[in-house]
Amino acid sequence: MMRGESTGQTAEIPGPIKAILLKEPKRVAAMLKGIGRLVIIVGDRIMEYENEKFKPIDFIVDLAKSVNAHINVTGPLITKFREKGYEKIYLMPAMETIDRLRDPEWKGFDGEGGYRMAVFIGFYYYYEWLMLNGLKHFAYKWLRTLSLDPLYQPNATFSLPSMDVDKWRDFMLEVLNHIRG
Amino acid sequence: MARRLRFKIEELKSDLGQIKGLEVHIGRIVEEWEEPEGPTPMPSIAELRHWDQILLRRYPPMYMPFCDLCCLCTFGKCDLSRDKRGACGLDIASQQSRIVLLACCIGAATHLAHARDLVEWLIENYGRNAPLDLGNQVFLEAPHIRLVTGIKPRTIGDLEDALDYVETEVTRLLACCHTGMEGNNLDFESKVFHAGMLDHVAMEIADIAQTAILRFPKADPEAPLVDIGLGTIDISKPVIMVIGHMVEPSVGIIDYLEEHGMENEVEVCGLCCSAHELTRYGPKIGKIVGPISWQLRFIRTGVPDVIVLDEQCIRTDLALEAKKINAVVIATSAKNMQGFPDMTHEDPNKVVELLISRKIPGAFIHESEAEKIGEVAVKAAIKLAPLRAEYKKLPSKEEIINWAKKCRRCGECIRACPNNLPIKDALDKARNGDLRALADLYERCIACTRCEKACPEDIPILTLIMKASERIFKEEKFKIRVGRGPIQDTEIRTVGQPIVLGEIPGVIAFVGCANYANGGREVAEMAEEFLKRNYIVTVSGCAAMNIAMYKNETGQTLYEIYPGIFDAGGLVNVGSCVANAHISGAAIKIASIFAKRNLRANYAEIADYVHTRVGACGIAWGAMSQKAASIASGFWRLGIPVIVGPHGSKYRRMLLGRREREENWYVYDAFTGEKVYTGPVPEHLFYAAETKEEAMVMAVKLCMRASDTTKGRAIKLTNYIDLHKKFFGTLPNDLHLFIRREADIPITLKEEVLEFLKKVGWKERREVPNPTLLKELVKKE
Numbered sequence: 001m002m003r004g005e006s007t008g009q010t011a012e013i014p015g016p017i018k019a020i021l022l023k024e025p026k027r028v029a030a031m032l033k034g035i036g037r038l039v040i041i042v043g044d045r046i047m048e049y050e051n052e053k054f055k056p057i058d059f060i061v062d063l064a065k066s067v068n069a070h071i072n073v074t075g076p077l078i079t080k081f082r083e084k085g086y087e088k089i090y091l092m093p094a095m096e097t098i099d100r101l102r103d104p105e106w107k108g109f110d111g112e113g114g115y116r117m118a119v120f121i122g123f124y125y126y127y128e129w130l131m132l133n134g135l136k137h138f139a140y141k142w143l144r145t146l147s148l149d150p151l152y153q154p155n156a157t158f159s160l161p162s163m164d165v166d167k168w169r170d171f172m173l174e175v176l177n178h179i180r181g
Numbered sequence: 182m183a184r185r186l187r188f189k190i191e192e193l194k195s196d197l198g199q200i201k202g203l204e205v206h207i208g209r210i211v212e213e214w215e216e217p218e219g220p221t222p223m224p225s226i227a228e229l230r231h232w233d234q235i236l237l238r239r240y241p242p243m244y245m246p247f248c249d250l251c252c253l254c255t256f257g258k259c260d261l262s263r264d265k266r267g268a269c270g271l272d273i274a275s276q277q278s279r280i281v282l283l284a285c286c287i288g289a290a291t292h293l294a295h296a297r298d299l300v301e302w303l304i305e306n307y308g309r310n311a312p313l314d315l316g317n318q319v320f321l322e323a324p325h326i327r328l329v330t331g332i333k334p335r336t337i338g339d340l341e342d343a344l345d346y347v348e349t350e351v352t353r354l355l356a357c358c359h360t361g362m363e364g365n366n367l368d369f370e371s372k373v374f375h376a377g378m379l380d381h382v383a384m385e386i387a388d389i390a391q392t393a394i395l396r397f398p399k400a401d402p403e404a405p406l407v408d409i410g411l412g413t414i415d416i417s418k419p420v421i422m423v424i425g426h427m428v429e430p431s432v433g434i435i436d437y438l439e440e441h442g443m444e445n446e447v448e449v450c451g452l453c454c455s456a457h458e459l460t461r462y463g464p465k466i467g468k469i470v471g472p473i474s475w476q477l478r479f480i481r482t483g484v485p486d487v488i489v490l491d492e493q494c495i496r497t498d499l500a501l502e503a504k505k506i507n508a509v510v511i512a513t514s515a516k517n518m519q520g521f522p523d524m525t526h527e528d529p530n531k532v533v534e535l536l537i538s539r540k541i542p543g544a545f546i547h548e549s550e551a552e553k554i555g556e557v558a559v560k561a562a563i564k565l566a567p568l569r570a571e572y573k574k575l576p577s578k579e580e581i582i583n584w585a586k587k588c589r590r591c592g593e594c595i596r597a598c599p600n601n602l603p604i605k606d607a608l609d610k611a612r613n614g615d616l617r618a619l620a621d622l623y624e625r626c627i628a629c630t631r632c633e634k635a636c637p638e639d640i641p642i643l644t645l646i647m648k649a650s651e652r653i654f655k656e657e658k659f660k661i662r663v664g665r666g667p668i669q670d671t672e673i674r675t676v677g678q679p680i681v682l683g684e685i686p687g688v689i690a691f692v693g694c695a696n697y698a699n700g701g702r703e704v705a706e707m708a709e710e711f712l713k714r715n716y717i718v719t720v721s722g723c724a725a726m727n728i729a730m731y732k733n734e735t736g737q738t739l740y741e742i743y744p745g746i747f748d749a750g751g752l753v754n755v756g757s758c759v760a761n762a763h764i765s766g767a768a769i770k771i772a773s774i775f776a777k778r779n780l781r782a783n784y785a786e787i788a789d790y791v792h793t794r795v796g797a798c799g800i801a802w803g804a805m806s807q808k809a810a811s812i813a814s815g816f817w818r819l820g821i822p823v824i825v826g827p828h829g830s831k832y833r834r835m836l837l838g839r840r841e842r843e844e845n846w847y848v849y850d851a852f853t854g855e856k857v858y859t860g861p862v863p864e865h866l867f868y869a870a871e872t873k874e875e876a877m878v879m880a881v882k883l884c885m886r887a888s889d890t891t892k893g894r895a896i897k898l899t900n901y902i903d904l905h906k907k908f909f910g911t912l913p914n915d916l917h918l919f920i921r922r923e924a925d926i927p928i929t930l931k932e933e934v935l936e937f938l939k940k941v942g943w944k945e946r947r948e949v950p951n952p953t954l955l956k957e958l959v960k961k962e
Contacts, residue, residue, distance in 0.1 A: 010597045010635060015249025016260045044872050075872045079910040091909055093879070094871050095830075099243050099837045124698060125601060127871060130830045134245035137263050137273055 004161020008125040008151030017136060019152070019159035025171055029178030031146065031158060032067045036116040039109070040064055041097055044075035046122025049150075054169040059176065060121070061086050066179045069119070070109050072097055094123070098131045102139040114142060120156070121148040132156045148172070214333045219783030222331035223346045226353055226375055229818070232785040233371035235954050236792075236820060239845050240836035240866040242370055244277045247833045251276050254360045269360050277833050278369030279358055281810065284832075285373050286355045288811030289380035291493055292759055293347055294516065295426065296387035300340050302429055302549055303394045309338030315392055316399030318669035324769040324780065325385040325762055329378060331782035337394065340386045347379045347386075354379075370836075377814025378784070384812070385762035391428055392666040397461040402672075402745040402753070404665040407460045409469040409729045410657030411479060416573060418448040419566035420485045421558050424476055424499070426454035426757060427491035428462060429548040430513045433555030434489070435463035447562055450485075452476050453494055454722060454757035457664045461756060464663050471657070471730065472695035472723030473805075474627045478654070480506060481644045483572040487562040489554065492516045493758075494694070494806055500543055506572045509536045509561050510543035513554055521545040529556040537564050575648040578616070584645055585611035587638040594642060597635035599828070600625055600698055604632055604642060611645065619649035624700040661729035662740040664721070664756020668767040670774055672747040676717065677775025681794045683893015685749045686900050687884030688717045690764045691724040693801030693809045698827040701727035703873040704802050708752070709739055710877055714900050715749040716884075719767070722758045723803065761812050765819055768795045785955060792820020793848060793952040796884035796897070798863070799823040800876060804832070813867065822863045822883040824876050829869045836866035840915055848887055848952040854959040857949045859887040860918040874908035882919075887952035891924035899927040902934075917943040 004021055007014065022028045032038065040063065046056045057077070061084045064071045073081050074094040081089050090109040092100075100106040101118055108114055118135065120128050128147065132155035135145050140157075147153035150168035152161055163171065193200040221228050251267050252258045259267030266272050271279070303311065313334055315322050323334050326343045334340050354376050357363045363372065391397060398404035414420060423431055431451065438444050450468040451459040452475055459467035470479050473494050479485060480499070483506045490499060492514040500519045503510045512519045524532045524544040535541045536557070546554050576584075585608045594604040602625055607618035623646055632642045647654070679685040689711045691704055704727045711718050720728055729738050743752035747767065755763045772790040773780045780787060791797075799816050801809055804825045810832055813823040817836065825832065838845060840861035847856045863883040870876035881900045889897060898919060905913045917938055920926060922945050926934045953959065 006596075008596065008601070009599070010593070010631070015246075015262060017249070017262050074875070076874045076908045082910065091911075091914070093875050095243070095835055095837060095868055098245070099835075099839065102243065123871070124827050126599070127827045127830050127869075130245035130247065130833070133247075133249070134243065137246060137249070138244060140263055 004163065005152055005154070006162050007154060008162065012126070012129055014154030018154045019147070019156040021152070021161050022158050023161055025174035026178045028160070028175045032063070032119070032175070033179055035144070037108070037113060038067065038117040038119060039070040039072055039115045040119045040121065041072045041074065041094070042077065042081070042121055043094065043123030043128070044077055045124060046077065049165060049169065051169070054173070056122070057081055057084065059172060063176055063179070064088065066176065072109065094127070094131060098134055101135055101143055104142050117144045117146060119146045119148055120153070123149070125149070125151055128153060129155055216779050216781040218331050219779055219781050219786070221784050222782035224329070224784060226350070226357075226372060229375065229378075229784055230368075230371050232788060233374045233818070234367070236374070236817070236866065237367050237370055240838050242274070242278065242366065243835045243837050244274055245830060245833055245835070246273055246277055247831055249273070270364060274366040275364060275369055278366045278373065279363070281832065281834060282354065282369050282373050282376060283358045284807040285376035285380070285811040285814050286351055286358065287807040288809070289351050289376045289383060291808050292380055292387060292811070293344070293351060293383040295492065295759065296383045296390070297344050297348070298548065299387050299428070300337060300344060300390050303337050303390055305549065307337065307394050309336060311337045311394055313337065313339070313389055313393045314399070315389060315667055316401070318671050319400045319667050320670050321770055321773060323385055323389055324766040324773065325382045327780045328769055328782070328784055328787055329382050333781075337390055340390060343382060343386055347383050350379050351376065373814050374818035377811050377816070378818045380811040381762045381765050381815035384759040385766060387759040388666060388756065388762055391458070395428065395432065395462055398663060398665045400667045400669045401665050402747070402751070404663040404745060404754070405464040406660040406662050406740060407464050407468060408658070409471065409661040409726060410659045411470060411475070411482070411654040412657040413468050414450055414470065414484060415448050416484050418446065419562035420448045420450065421487045421489060421562045422470065422479065422485035423449070423451040423455045423459055423489045423491070424453060425491035425495045425514070426493040427514060427548060428455075428458035429551040430489045430491055430554045430558070431455060431459040431462055431467065433551030433553070434558050435459075435466050435555070436552065437555035437559050438466060443559065447559055452479065455491055457722070457725070457757035457760075460663045469661060469726060472701070472726040474695040477502060477628045477630060477643060478647060480508070481575070481647050483574055486565045486569055487511065487558050489513060489558055490517060490519065491548065493808065507569055509565055511554060511558055512543060512545045513548045515547060518545045519543060525550055525553070529553050529560065532557045533560045533564065536561050575651060576644060578648070581616065581645050581648050582611060582614055584640050587640055588612065589638060591637060593635040593637065594632035597631040599627065599629060599631065599696070602626060608640070608645075611649070616649035619646050620653060622646050623650035623653055624702065627696055657730065659729045659732065659738045660741050661726060661738070662745050662752070662754045664725070664754050664760055665745060666756055666760060667763045668747045668753070668770065670770070673767065673770045673774045676748055677771045679749070680771060680796060681775065681888055683796060683886065683889030683897055686714065686716055686897045687796040687798060687881065688719060688767070689880055689884070690719045690721070690797065690799040691728060691802065692721050692761055692764070692799055692812060693724055693803055694805035695723040695727060695803045696805035696828045697803040701803070702731055704728055705731040705739060707800065707802070707873055707877055709733070711880070712739065712743050712750055712752060717747060717749060717751055717753065719747070719753045719755060719764045721755050721761050721764065724801070725754045727803070758808060758812070765816055765821065768797055768819060768821060771795055786958060788819045789953050789955050789958065793954065794886050794888040795821075796886045796889070797821050798880045798883040800880060801829065802826040802876065804829045817866050820866070822866050822868065824879055824883070825867075825869050826876070827869060827871055832869075835868055837868065838864045838866070840864050840918055848949055848954055849956060849959050850949050851951040851953045851959055857952070858946060859949055859952060860921070862887050862919070878904045878908060885919055887949050891922060891948070894919070894921070894925040895927045898925060899930070902927065902930055912937050917941045921946050921948050
């Protein structure tokens with residue numbers, strides 16, 4: 001096992017196909033900048049990452065603006081996101097979102113075409129693990145996935161390594177700085 | 182109906198000789214009853230496949246594999262990733278459905294074996310001809326049995342034919358899971374539905390048998406309120422704890438106490454479904470500790486003197502836990518013998534002596550000997566309680582701090598915790614004497630003790646949490662209404678029309694286990710929201726208990742505020758897991774009693790009726806078990822949607838509709854045969870919600886049905902819009918799909934909604950008062 005590949009829950013043993021670890025912020029930034037059409041899917045747990053210097057909603061909106069991404073909020077946090085005034089924010093529950101992402105014919109939230117990448121952040125670990133596994137097996141031909149949570153998600157195409165939340169906040173801010181150049 | 186003729190001669194003396202123990206069984210005698218037999222009496226696996234395929238076209242499976250491998254045969258392990266197939270040829274989609282089927286077979290078999298044992302015990306004690314009397318308001322006594330098997334049972338003995346049928350079918354389904362059997366994922370799913378349907382028959386058998394014969398409430402909306410909560414247990418008395426899902430031990434214990442005038446001398450309390458049965462049988466004596474996740478909590482307090490185990494959902498290490506507190510354990514089910522010596526035929530006093538002296542680690546006394554279980558449990562508790570005084574307390578605060586100081590801060594406890602609770606930080610604070618963070622974990626901890634198993638220092642983390650939460654759990658003093666069993670025929674007559682027309686906005690069933698992602702309070706909060714909105718809220722199992730365990734601002738539980746009637750704003754506790762059959766049974770009864778549809782062996786037509794007209798939705802917020810899976814699948818085959826909580830995503834596949842695919846949402850007008858677009862009603866069949874807010878909005882949406890009148894649809898839309906605005910801040914963006922005519926729009930929201938409809942280009946369309954998905958039913962109405 002590579003460093004950082006310990007899963008977020010003890011018995012979540014990855015399958016034969018495991019995520020590629022992105023250990024450096026600049027690699028994450030390059031990925032997000034270069035991938036093309038992408039959607040950031042935000043779960044209701046994202047506020048657990050909040051502290052005085054890191055405001056998750058602001059961060060996600062800034063990130064999305066920087067890479068021209070859509071944001072799909074899956075729960076009640078949508079009301080807070082809308083306050084930020086970014087026009088590409090959508091509301092769709094997580095299960096319905098996964099169902100559409102696994103459909104090669106789906107044209108995205110704006111009807112203009114499918115996504116090249118879905119970025120996940122802010123879910124119960126196991127819930128995200130399962131959603132990502134659904135996409136790993138049933139959408140791999142057209143969709144890549146990236147988990148931005150601070151726990152290694154082996155079923156994503158790309159994942160951050162498991163790390164302390166304080167370190168993760170710095171990592172995320174560095175990602176944003178790299179994107180902004 | 183089909184009946185078996187049996188007679189038994191214990192002893193006959195005649196001039197020709199002597200006969201002893203002669204028992205004669207003669208096949209089946211077909212006995213007619215008032216309804217003509219429908220097309221599918223005792224359906225085999227393939228007979229309802231057509232109906233299943235209709236549902237599965239609307240709600241295709243969406244897989245989220247829990248494991249990428251298959252390790253069920255010696256070819257394996259096989260990697261099934263992506264497009265690969267295993268050595269047997271199976272792909273990952275079929276493997277997921279296969280595992281779901283396996284889970285549902287386990288679940289159905291568990292209720293079925295339970296029903297078989299219970300019926301045999303009742304026959305042994307009350308005779309095969311004991312009538313199935315469910316009270317003077319229940320004439321349609323067994324909607325599932327009638328619907329599926331075509332049998333109208335009149336006596337306990339009649340239930341055996343239904344049991345025989347279900348046992349045969351479950352065995353066939355289990356065979357389908359063998360290597361080299363079914364290879365198509367959708368056919369696996371059809372079999373999953375079959376398992377669920379069978380499970381509801383098995384549950385119904387179990388619950389009507391015990392309700393009819395034992396002194397349970399019989400469809401009584403005013404079933405008594407009883408105590409629930411750790412704080413209600415009188416620890417000054419000897420304490421017997423029953424746990425699992427079986428009534429026989431409780432009957433034995435209560436009967437013994439009553440016969441000996443000892444009702445006030447011993448505290449008898451229960452957990453999980455056994456607690457439901459305990460209080461249904463003896464509401465004046467029995468108390469409920471709590472749902473299944475309270476079992477280790479209670480044991481860690483050291484309070485129980487005697488633990489009576491039966492079956493289902495019990496921790497398999499309870500005997501080890503009991504040993505730590507020097508409590509005595511009696512196992513009572515052959516399905517769960519715990520390695521104990523069989524004391525079924527021993528003298529009760531000798532068993533008590535052996536247990537108290539620790540000459541045996543525990544005793545197995547078969548459930549059929551309920552009287553003996555009762556006597557042994559009571560006598561052992563009375564003898565043991567004074568000897569165990571030192572165990573009936575939690576460790577001191579100093580001991581807790583000392584344990585906390587051993588923490589290495591490795592964080593393995595958090596990784597092991599299913600809810601990723603911040604245990605490490607709480608221990609960090611506890612080492613400095615601040616136990617508040619540990620107490621904060623109490624609400625969300627499911628007491629699985631995976632953290633303890635992971636801890637390299639063997640810190641008894643749950644015990645630490647319990648000590649820190651001592652003040653909280655000592656205040657757990659609530660009231661729950663005892664499980665009432667079936668829904669009355671008269672209640673169905675009252676609510677049938679408003680439910681089908683949509684004027685009662687829906688029936689929401691809170692069922693299932695206590696594996697909550699965010700604590701049990703969410704279930705009570707959701708239930709209260711629906712009750713305030715005049716939904717009929719039915720509850721069962723552990724969910725029924727969690728709903729009881731919170732008080733509102735007036736200091737009352739929901740059971741004290743809302744009546745137990747099956748009507749708008751009623752909170753209906755049907756009872757234990759097997760009583761779930763009464764919830765689905767109520768939907769079937771609406772088709773029969775209100776709509777006058779023939780029930781007998783007429784599954785597809787009735788399921789079609791329920792799916793298109795009865796606005797009902799299940800919420801299994803803490804679903805954990807295989808039983809929960811099979812219960813859900815029984816609802817699915819009737820076309821009733823089920824929502825699970827986040828942990829329910831581990832059931833590895835959802836059944837999701839796609840609202841934007843217009844072609845999926847057509848029905849036949851049963852009068853004209855015309856195909857009519859209805860909108861996505863209901864949109865999904867199985868759905869794992871992330872938050873309680875999402876679940877509530879989804880549940881009200883999933884209660885919409887094609888048959889809703891404009892008035893009914895307006896009421897349902899009022900709830901949908903109101904909750905969507907409350908939690909998500911705006912009108913729902915799929916609102917236009919549910920509005921057929923302007924009259925559907927809630928009056929108070931008309932302007933706002935019309936503006937939205939204009940923006941999305943909505944056009945008025947017709948309603949379908951007589952919808953059906955079955956072409957063969959056209960013009961039959």
